[in-house]
Amino acid sequence: MKFNPFSQKIGIVGGGQLGKMLIESALPWNVAYNILDPDPTAPASRYASIFVNGSLTSRDKILELAKDSDILTYEIEHIDVQTLIELKDQGKVVIPDPDILRIIQDKSLQKSFYAEKHIATSPFEIFNDEDSLSEALPKIHGDKLVVKSAKGGYDGKGVWILTRSEISSSQRGFQLDGSDYVLEAFIPRAREFAVIVARGMDGETKSYPSCEMVFDPELNLVDYLISPSNISTEQEEEIEALALKAVKSLGGAGLFAVELFLDEKGFFYVNEIAPRPHNSGHHSIEANSTSQYEQLNRILLGLPLGETDLRSPVVMMNLLGDSGVTGAYEMRGLDYLMKQPRAFFHWYNKAVTKPGRKMGHLTVCADSPDEALKIAQNVRESLKLVATNKQSN
Amino acid sequence: MKFNPFSQKIGIVGGGQLGKMLIESALPWNVAYNILDPDPTAPASRYASIFVNGSLTSRDKILELAKDSDILTYEIEHIDVQTLIELKDQGKVVIPDPDILRIIQDKSLQKSFYAEKHIATSPFEIFNDEDSLSEALPKIHGDKLVVKSAKGGYDGKGVWILTRSEISSSQRGFQLDGSDYVLEAFIPRAREFAVIVARGMDGETKSYPSCEMVFDPELNLVDYLISPSNISTEQEEEIEALALKAVKSLGGAGLFAVELFLDEKGFFYVNEIAPRPHNSGHHSIEANSTSQYEQLNRILLGLPLGETDLRSPVVMMNLLGDSGVTGAYEMRGLDYLMKQPRAFFHWYNKAVTKPGRKMGHLTVCADSPDEALKIAQNVRESLKLVATNKQSN
Numbered sequence: 173m174k175f176n177p178f179s180q181k182i183g184i185v186g187g188g189q190l191g192k193m194l195i196e197s198a199l200p201w202n203v204a205y206n207i208l209d210p211d212p213t214a215p216a217s218r219y220a221s222i223f224v225n226g227s228l229t230s231r232d233k234i235l236e237l238a239k240d241s242d243i244l245t246y247e248i249e250h251i252d253v254q255t256l257i258e259l260k261d262q263g264k265v266v267i268p269d270p271d272i273l274r275i276i277q278d279k280s281l282q283k284s285f286y287a288e289k290h291i292a293t294s295p296f297e298i299f300n301d302e303d304s305l306s307e308a309l310p311k312i313h314g315d316k317l318v319v320k321s322a323k324g325g326y327d328g329k330g331v332w333i334l335t336r337s338e339i340s341s342s343q344r345g346f347q348l349d350g351s352d353y354v355l356e357a358f359i360p361r362a363r364e365f366a367v368i369v370a371r372g373m374d375g376e377t378k379s380y381p382s383c384e385m386v387f388d389p390e391l392n393l394v395d396y397l398i399s400p401s402n403i404s405t406e407q408e409e410e411i412e413a414l415a416l417k418a419v420k421s422l423g424g425a426g427l428f429a430v431e432l433f434l435d436e437k438g439f440f441y442v443n444e445i446a447p448r449p450h451n452s453g454h455h456s457i458e459a460n461s462t463s464q465y466e467q468l469n470r471i472l473l474g475l476p477l478g479e480t481d482l483r484s485p486v487v488m489m490n491l492l493g494d495s496g497v498t499g500a501y502e503m504r505g506l507d508y509l510m511k512q513p514r515a516f517f518h519w520y521n522k523a524v525t526k527p528g529r530k531m532g533h534l535t536v537c538a539d540s541p542d543e544a545l546k547i548a549q550n551v552r553e554s555l556k557l558v559a560t561n562k563q564s565n
Numbered sequence: 566m567k568f569n570p571f572s573q574k575i576g577i578v579g580g581g582q583l584g585k586m587l588i589e590s591a592l593p594w595n596v597a598y599n600i601l602d603p604d605p606t607a608p609a610s611r612y613a614s615i616f617v618n619g620s621l622t623s624r625d626k627i628l629e630l631a632k633d634s635d636i637l638t639y640e641i642e643h644i645d646v647q648t649l650i651e652l653k654d655q656g657k658v659v660i661p662d663p664d665i666l667r668i669i670q671d672k673s674l675q676k677s678f679y680a681e682k683h684i685a686t687s688p689f690e691i692f693n694d695e696d697s698l699s700e701a702l703p704k705i706h707g708d709k710l711v712v713k714s715a716k717g718g719y720d721g722k723g724v725w726i727l728t729r730s731e732i733s734s735s736q737r738g739f740q741l742d743g744s745d746y747v748l749e750a751f752i753p754r755a756r757e758f759a760v761i762v763a764r765g766m767d768g769e770t771k772s773y774p775s776c777e778m779v780f781d782p783e784l785n786l787v788d789y790l791i792s793p794s795n796i797s798t799e800q801e802e803e804i805e806a807l808a809l810k811a812v813k814s815l816g817g818a819g820l821f822a823v824e825l826f827l828d829e830k831g832f833f834y835v836n837e838i839a840p841r842p843h844n845s846g847h848h849s850i851e852a853n854s855t856s857q858y859e860q861l862n863r864i865l866l867g868l869p870l871g872e873t874d875l876r877s878p879v880v881m882m883n884l885l886g887d888s889g890v891t892g893a894y895e896m897r898g899l900d901y902l903m904k905q906p907r908a909f910f911h912w913y914n915k916a917v918t919k920p921g922r923k924m925g926h927l928t929v930c931a932d933s934p935d936e937a938l939k940i941a942q943n944v945r946e947s948l949k950l951v952a953t954n955k956q957s958n
Contacts, residue, residue, distance in 0.1 A: 177899060519593065520595075
């Protein structure tokens with residue numbers, strides 16, 4: 173271990189809520205962070221030692237962030253990976269390795285990587301025009317199919333679930349503009365899970381107990397997640413082993429969120445991997461021995477990994493901007509929340525709300541997952557985001 | 566409850582580690598803090614929205630801090646209480662009430678207050694010259710006696726434990742300069758405890774389970790504290806009831822640390838009260854449902870009090886500057902600490918160390934107090950503060 177691991181300055185590409193919670197987790201250690209974000213009011217900006225205001229895809233801005241940072245990381249995928257690779261080649265520590273990010277940024281590369289490494293993933297084909305689409309279609313079974321933009325999708329954007337006839341119609345939603353798309357089998361009635369995997373610079377690897385993600389069908393965003401997952405011990409071992417295998421195949425240090433499907437026959441498939449703290453690991457702040465955020469800080473600073481065990485059944489709910497409320501807002505109805513003994517409220521300090529925007533989250537620990545879910549639902553019902561005419565002061 | 570409780574700005578007189586941890590506990594809520602401290606590198610300074618650099622006893626600086634703060638609090642007693650009283654009279658919310666601070670700042674007023682309110686405290690007399698000392702001496706029993714400066718004592722400074730003959734000699738240490746002193750009975754082989762008590766603006770009151778403080782006899786500073794205390798259920802009820810009575814007598818909202826003695830006959834005595842988060846409540850960050858810091862934030866923001874139950878046996882150790890090391894320093898030996906699953910490290914970001922200075926603390930949760938103590942001792946032995954020639958970067 174280095175002397176003074178806590179005196180290393182960490183530069184984060186992106187200043188959203190994931191960066192904010194990454195910073196919060198190491199405040200007891202007094203680690204200093206530099207932040208790059210296009211929004212000077214981004215959630216993490218208040219705690220930045222140096223705040224670089226600029227685009228996440230700007231080479232100059234990333235170089236400016238790197239200048240005073242001993243270690244670089246990122247909390248979002250849509251960034252200038254080429255500059256990070258260049259910095260790595262010059263000897264800068266960038267975690268996770270930008271070559272991993274390059275694969276993950278492109279869903280066609282990501283799926284091909286899983287196939288090549290024999291990691292279970294749903295059947296897929298890649299297309300970029302009518303001809304390659306026509307060739308791909310008969311190779312994937314089922315009437316319902318999934319189309320994904322290879323690049324740039326996020327939070328349900330860039331993903332279309334379509335019938336075979338919709339795909340051949342003009343109503344299909346995606347535009348064939350020469351860019352790559354992935355055509356995937358749709359797994360009917362699949363359940364979705366996530367496993368956070370941590371990998372230290374020395375190759376030490378630990379997985380977190382899985383959580384099940386329950387989606388809001390309207391917004392196609394996680395509605396709540398629950399841990400432990402309601403699966404057998406054997407299935408839990410299987411899902412963690414699959415997630416570990418996928419992360420080890422990627423081959424570098426970092427914190428990774430592996431999203432997986434479980435089909436009706438009991439098979440698990442890797443859906444995708446995020447090379448950063450993830451929405452599906454928020455609950456680890458209060459429910460696990462080491463939060464995903466502290467874990468990433470340990471990895472970045474070259475410290476040993478912390479234990480990942482789940483210490484309490486837990487439910488995490490995203491608090492989303494209400495439909496019909498856009499702009500400045502006030503929070504109301506906090507009283508009920510504040511009276512719940514093991515309900516934890518995280519608010520991301522976003523200046524404006526919009527329908528479906530992730531404004532905060534709620535974590536509830538309880539003696540059982542069902543009890544946690546009940547409390548979380550009651551709390552969420554009591555909370556109200558209301559529009560204000562002026563910026564809240 | 567107010568709308569937008571989290572948008573209220575809190576001004577803290579003092580920017581030490583207590584202020585730092587007060588800020589840390591409300592980062593998930595995005596509360597903004599202003600800080601007044603004479604040291605621009607004080608532990609809490611990095612997270613201040615507005616940092617006012619100046620003396621804690623400067624009227625002008627306290628008014629400057631107050632200007633942009635909706636609520637004022639303090640994390641140290643040696644401050645200009647008169648200005649806080651003035652601000653309160655003008656309608657500013659100051660918590661705890663500065664009239665309480667005025668009593669607590671002066672140990673002669675504090676002891677007299679307990680006597681008046683029939684709160685058990687050790688026998689005492691007040692003196693300020695040779696005559697009043699001679700009068701006081703026969704009224705307090707025992708060969709060993711305690712002399713305390715009425716004002717200005719801190720962390721063992723301003724306190725003398727002396728034999729009756731030492732008090733009458735020139736070696737006694739304290740100077741009779743017209744200021745008040747308290748002469749107290751020395752309670753032989755007393756055990757020391759602390760109970761944190763929270764009182765909301767609506768008068769709701771909650772006590773924390775007590776902890777026992779074990780002192781380093783050389784430095785006269787807390788060496789470690791342990792909770793739950795090794796006392797009977799009846800004694801726990803008694804000590805919490807006494808602490809609650811003392812805080813209710815003071816009569817205002819705030820977070821209070823009540824320090825108590827237990828004598829050999831089984832009687833409890835209030836020693837003194839600190840109207841702020843306290844060293845004896847650090848462990849509540851990891852071991853209690855609501856930390857003392859979050860609790861004070863709830864009180865300041867007008868939110869309901871959180872639960873105070875102890876969720877795990879716990880030991881807290883202060884990490885003090887090593888004897889013989891003064892100035893810039895480096896931390897070494899973190900590896901063992903980082904491998905302990907439930908050991909939590911807090912470092913206060915002080916630029917320089919000196920012997921006995923509180924540089925950080927360590928909290929260890931475990932299945933039993935003894936196990937926690939063993940781990941904490943091993944961790945502390947492995948940690949080393951070493952001097953550096955240059956400022957650590």
